[in-house]
Amino acid sequence: MKSIGSYVIVILAICSLAFYSFSTEKISVAKNYNLSEGLALNYHAVNDSVDRNHAKALNTDIESTFSPNLGKTYVGFKxxxxxxxSRGNYFTVNTLGYLGKYQFGKETLKIIGIYNPVKFLKNPELQEKAFLANTERNKWILRRDIKNYVGKKINGVVVTESGILAAAHLAGPGNVKKYLRSYGAVGFNDAYGTSVAHYMKKFSGYDTSFVKPNQKAKVKKV
Incomplete structure (x- = not known):
């Protein structure tokens, strides 16, 4: 009996050592594994006066709001x-009736093939497709201006393709053409005071090569 008891004690000791070794290894791996490695994801507060006015129109508390920064990729841009x-809110409607995450007007939606604003507001996937289609269309309309003005400085801001496309989303491609071709003499401000120049600066330097110019860009059914 004494011999059997000794064997049991030895076996228990071996099991305890194996369990401790395995647990220590797991903790070591967990400490050394960086969950954010390789991700260009962080958050920064937005506090400029134009953003404050826009947030007020959307009934958003800007002091508790943070902006996602996904790097200078197309995803980061959109x-x-x-x-x-809209602070990324797919389901919001502002005081002027602009809809969704990207604040589309109903007439712009019609141009890219969307005729049901109620369905549009309820469908995030449709909104993402609408943003891409509209940006493709704007890039086609502004293709010569992108070629002629990118790299030049207007009103102290270096013109970039992403800045042009963002400004076109705000003001429409026609107003961006006027702004560029007048070298900033002919400006545009929306109802909340946001200007073409502001968007040119705020959205400068993103990689929008993913967006292909498309004169007939339409949203396919979701």
Whole structure:
């Protein structure tokens, strides 16, 4: 019996050592594994006066709001525009009747093939497709201006393709053409005081090469 008891004690000791070794290894791996490695994701507060006016129109508390920064990729670009327009809220309607995350007007939606604003407001996937289609269309309309003005400085701001496309989302491509071709003499401000120049600066330097110019860009059915 004494011999059997000794064997049991030895076996228990071996099991305890194995369990401790495994647990220590797991803790070590967990400490060394960086969950954010490789991700260009962080958050920064937005506090400029134009954003405050826009947030007020959307009944948003800007002091508790943060903007996602996904780097200078196309995803970063569209998310930054969406955050500026609505704080990323797919289901909001502003005081002027602009809809969704990217604050589309009903007439613009018709141009890209969307005729049911109620359905549009309830469908985030449709809104994402609408943003891409509208940006493709604007890039086609402004293709010569992108070629002629990118890299030049207007009103102290270096013109970039992403700045042009963001401004076109705000003001329409026609107003952006006037702004560029007048070298900033002919400006545009929306109802909340946001200007073409502001968007040119705020959305400068994103990689929008993903967006292909498309004269007939339409949203396919979701």
């Amino acid at each position: 998310e930054a525009v969406g955050f500026k327009e």
